[in-house]
Amino acid sequence: MSKYRLQAILFVFVAFMLGCNEYMIVGVLPDIAKEYHSSLSSLGYLVTMFALIYAVFTPVITSVANRWKRHHVLLTLMVVFFVGNTWTALATNYPSLLLSRMLTASVAGAIISIVLVLASYVAPRDKRASLVSWVFAGFSIASVIGVPLGTVISQHFSWHDSFWMITVLTIVVFGLLVWLVPHDTPQVAGHLGDQFSLFKDKRVLIGSIFVIAVCAADYTFYTYVRPIITNLMGFDNTWLNWLLFMMGLFFIIGNKFGGLLADNGGVHRLPGVYVVMTVLLVALAPAFHFKWLAIAIVAILCITFASYGASTQLMFLDIAEKEYPQSLDLASSLNSIFANIGISLGSLAAAETVRFSSLSNVGNIGAVFGVLAIILITVVSRNYEGMRH
Numbered sequence: 001m002s003k004y005r006l007q008a009i010l011f012v013f014v015a016f017m018l019g020c021n022e023y024m025i026v027g028v029l030p031d032i033a034k035e036y037h038s039s040l041s042s043l044g045y046l047v048t049m050f051a052l053i054y055a056v057f058t059p060v061i062t063s064v065a066n067r068w069k070r071h072h073v074l075l076t077l078m079v080v081f082f083v084g085n086t087w088t089a090l091a092t093n094y095p096s097l098l099l100s101r102m103l104t105a106s107v108a109g110a111i112i113s114i115v116l117v118l119a120s121y122v123a124p125r126d127k128r129a130s131l132v133s134w135v136f137a138g139f140s141i142a143s144v145i146g147v148p149l150g151t152v153i154s155q156h157f158s159w160h161d162s163f164w165m166i167t168v169l170t171i172v173v174f175g176l177l178v179w180l181v182p183h184d185t186p187q188v189a190g191h192l193g194d195q196f197s198l199f200k201d202k203r204v205l206i207g208s209i210f211v212i213a214v215c216a217a218d219y220t221f222y223t224y225v226r227p228i229i230t231n232l233m234g235f236d237n238t239w240l241n242w243l244l245f246m247m248g249l250f251f252i253i254g255n256k257f258g259g260l261l262a263d264n265g266g267v268h269r270l271p272g273v274y275v276v277m278t279v280l281l282v283a284l285a286p287a288f289h290f291k292w293l294a295i296a297i298v299a300i301l302c303i304t305f306a307s308y309g310a311s312t313q314l315m316f317l318d319i320a321e322k323e324y325p326q327s328l329d330l331a332s333s334l335n336s337i338f339a340n341i342g343i344s345l346g347s348l349a350a351a352e353t354v355r356f357s358s359l360s361n362v363g364n365i366g367a368v369f370g371v372l373a374i375i376l377i378t379v380v381s382r383n384y385e386g387m388r389h
Helices: 003-036 040-067 070-090 095-121 125-154 160-180 192-200 202-222 224-233 237-263 266-287 292-304 310-325 325-356 359-383
Strands: none
Touching: 003 040, 003 095, 003 125, 003 160, 003 359, 040 070, 040 095, 040 325, 070 095, 070 160, 095 125, 095 237, 095 292, 095 325, 125 160, 192 202, 192 325, 202 224, 202 266, 202 292, 202 310, 202 325, 202 359, 224 237, 224 359, 237 292, 237 310, 237 359, 266 292, 266 310, 266 359, 310 325, 310 359
16 A cells, blocks of 8 residues: 555544544533533533634644644644543543543644645645545544444443543554654744734635634534434434434535535535525424434535535635745644634534524524525635636
């Protein structure tokens, strides 16, 4: 097997590890609530805080770390991630769990940002869209395998054991990174302020807000996916695990569909995708009474939620390479940064919807973010000339 192929598999594996850590909390929230005697709505803020810390620390660490070799920074961040995740596995109370999640969140975004830059260097130019879409698919594979597996482990043993599984994964990934990560990728030095000049570009700024809107729409629904499936749709725990597995599969399909879009029009194809997403979110509430119809809608929603990644990532990198080369590392992190702001906003909207309205209304609230996403990506399409065929 060629070194490029091994590196590509490793980069997907890193995303899988990070995805397990970030998303698994959603599957085990009811078990944490039972152990800590807390309400689901209060524990929903674990998702919000993780995403917020992720969004705040990722640009800072990515920009500051630009003065050191990427592979040294990556391995150092992996050690911090290992400590944070192991702390989560050991947490015996809510404050300890919250702090451990905050520590993990502080480095997770910078890890995937560096991996995406490395991926763009090791991949031949005609394979960049495919590799980027596969790296994002690593998060979806975590949804397919990691989240259902973590949920099963939590149900049969303990939610702590779910995070011990990630600690073992982290050790394996660290060893593979030491072996395979390239040491000689070019870096353009620049002052901290120079790197943030990227945000003066309105295509980057509006594109970033678009990512927030899509992920807010997603997590308004996804934060409480387990009670939605069991309480609103009426499926038992056996069906729950199969349906979480199915959702992950459709997220992978969405990532690969996103890679196809990136090669065939990119951001210019996205407005239609998010019109479909918004319509389906509105259709979700009445569909809860027909559980298989609701599941079909959820499957298509998973595809739409995951379709933007490769197109926006390649647009951000293209703009940075041509006009802001000193900001390349920061550009690689924009999807992750603003996705997590969106996740934070969406999980907060979900928690407040459950608190003041009802769980069945999460789709309608998500559709509000969907309308915003359509407007924003249409503006981006009109102002960005790249990716047109």
